[in-house]
Amino acid sequence: MSIKINKLEIENVKRVKAVKLEPSASGLTIIGGKNNQGKTSVLDAIAWTLGGNNFRPSKATREGSVIPPCLSITMSNGLLVERKGKNADLKITDPSGQKAGQQLLDSFVEKLALDLPRFMRANDAEKANTLLNIIGVGEKLHALEQQEKELYNERLAIGRIADQKKKFADEQKYFPDAPKELVSPSELIRQQQEILARNGENQRKRDRLNEITHEKHRISDEIQRLEAQLADLKEKVEERKTAYELVAADEESARKTVSELVDESTEKLEKNLAEVEEINRKVRANLDKDKAEDDAREYASQYSAMTVKIEEVRKEKAALLSQADLPLPELRVEDGKLLYKGQQWDNMSGSDQLKVATAIVRKLNPQCGFVLIDKLEQMDLETLKEFGVWLEQEGLQVIATRVSTGEECSIIISNGYGGMNTPSPSKTWKKGEF
Ligand SMILES: Nc1ncnc2c1ncn2[C@@H]1O[C@H](COP(=O)(O)OP(=O)(O)OP(=O)(O)O)[C@@H](O)[C@H]1O
Numbered sequence: 001m002s003i004k005i006n007k008l009e010i011e012n013v014k015r016v017k018a019v020k021l022e023p024s025a026s027g028l029t030i031i032g033g034k035n036n037q038g039k040t041s042v043l044d045a046i047a048w049t050l051g052g053n054n055f056r057p058s059k060a061t062r063e064g065s066v067i068p069p070c071l072s073i074t075m076s077n078g079l080l081v082e083r084k085g086k087n088a089d090l091k092i093t094d095p096s097g098q099k100a101g102q103q104l105l106d107s108f109v110e111k112l113a114l115d116l117p118r119f120m121r122a123n124d125a126e127k128a129n130t131l132l133n134i135i136g137v138g139e140k141l142h143a144l145e146q147q148e149k150e151l152y153n154e155r156l157a158i159g160r161i162a163d164q165k166k167k168f169a170d171e172q173k174y175f176p177d178a179p180k181e182l183v184s185p186s187e188l189i190r191q192q193q194e195i196l197a198r199n200g201e202n203q204r205k206r207d208r209l210n211e212i213t214h215e216k217h218r219i220s221d222e223i224q225r226l227e228a229q230l231a232d233l234k235e236k237v238e239e240r241k242t243a244y245e246l247v248a249a250d251e252e253s254a255r256k257t258v259s260e261l262v263d264e265s266t267e268k269l270e271k272n273l274a275e276v277e278e279i280n281r282k283v284r285a286n287l288d289k290d291k292a293e294d295d296a297r298e299y300a301s302q303y304s305a306m307t308v309k310i311e312e313v314r315k316e317k318a319a320l321l322s323q324a325d326l327p328l329p330e331l332r333v334e335d336g337k338l339l340y341k342g343q344q345w346d347n348m349s350g351s352d353q354l355k356v357a358t359a360i361v362r363k364l365n366p367q368c369g370f371v372l373i374d375k376l377e378q379m380d381l382e383t384l385k386e387f388g389v390w391l392e393q394e395g396l397q398v399i400a401t402r403v404s405t406g407e408e409c410s411i412i413i414s415n416g417y418g419g420m421n422t423p424s425p426s427k428t429w430k431k432g433e434f
């Protein structure tokens with residue numbers, strides 16, 4: 001059960017002379033009045049009483065008062081919180097009569113409930129963080145956001161490389177007529193060597209023919225020389241004739257062989273060899289381009305994979321937030337910013353800002369059942385009514401000020417005085433003053 005303010009009595013604080021108020025347990029209690037009458041001073045006094053000396057106004061004692069401030073607040077849990085005397089010392093009395101200090105108040109009084117403007121002044125990220133911490137997803141969401149950021153940066157880097165690789169691949173020359181693999185010149189060289197070997201053999205045979213021819217001439221010469229000595233050398237002549245015939249036969253066979261010889265040309269091979277280098281240059285270029293395209297494809301696929309991962313993290317984030325128990329139905333957190341009815345803080349109407357701030361602050365410490373709101377005149381009567389209905393549904397007590405003397409006000413402050421009931425004689429509050 002959250003703790004509320006049942007009753008308050010304030011004297012001689014800032015502009016307040018004497019104010020007594022019993023706010024509604026839930027919904028709006030509006031402190032009305034014209035400007036400069038002490039409305040905000042009442043809220044300042046409540047904040048000081050419950051929030052401790054950090055909330056003490058710089059000029060707490062009302063000017064012209066010889067009596068020090070006197071503050072008294074009765075809480076719904078029965079605690080009586082008082083500040084009295086020269087030093088406005090804190091005195092807390094619990095129903096059983098035991099005394100307690102500021103620490104006890106701090107356990108159920110939410111500081112931002114006493115100082116809503118502090119929440120409203122916070123930047124977008126601080127507001128969103130407050131809400132995320134309340135709904136208990138702050139740390140997890142922060143981790144997911146961190147993860148998303150890292151993935152995003154990683155993908156950005158990969159995307160840049162992918163673009164460069166693609167550009168590089170596109171710039172590479174391509175030769176569609178070149179073979180897929182590098183051509184080896186060794187087979188051509190081997191063929192060339194074989195032909196050269198065969199041609200060498202032919203040459204050897206031609207040399208042999210020359211030798212034989214030469215031999216024939218030498219023998220013929222010898223016959224002529226020997227014929228002169230035919231008589232005595234007849235036997236030799238016969239011998240040489242036989243030899244001559246043999247050689248002539250050899251010659252005939254060799255001549256026949258030689259006449260059938262055809263030399264093969266190596267011209268084509270030489271041309272092919274010259275072409276190999278050019279072909280291989282193209283093949284290498286094509287292989288380089290293929291490699292560059294593979295690289296580009298690889299990076300493009302990595303980029304797509306990163307996109308999938310980022311989408312997953314984003315979905316996880318959205319799921320985390322959609323499951324969270326948010327203080328207002330149309331309140332969301334997106335990209336580290338609060339959104340209410342789809343609008344960021346600086347684009348919300350003043351009344352929506354107040355509603356959002358109240359709803360969030362209310363959740364900060366569920367034990368704290370009240371929120372103080374200054375300057376509620378930015379809400380028109382209809383919005384004010386809706387706000388009041390919502391507060392009642394939430395079981396939240398709001399004590400607010402408004403420059404108005406209309407019927408919506410629970411109490412009108414005038415010249416520092418206000419109170420629903422006739423003040424007790426001990427108060428300095430003067431009857432009929434407002
Ligand atoms: N200690 C003090 N003693 C007397 N007057 C003070 C003291 N502190 C502030 N004031 C005066 O109180 C006035 C403001 O009071 P307060 O802010 O409570 O009025 P308000 O009703 O909220 O006015 P508004 O409608 O303009 O917000 C100022 O004129 C200020 O100078």
Ligand SMILES: [Mg+2]
Pocket residue numbers: 039040041374375401
């Ligand atoms: Mg004011």
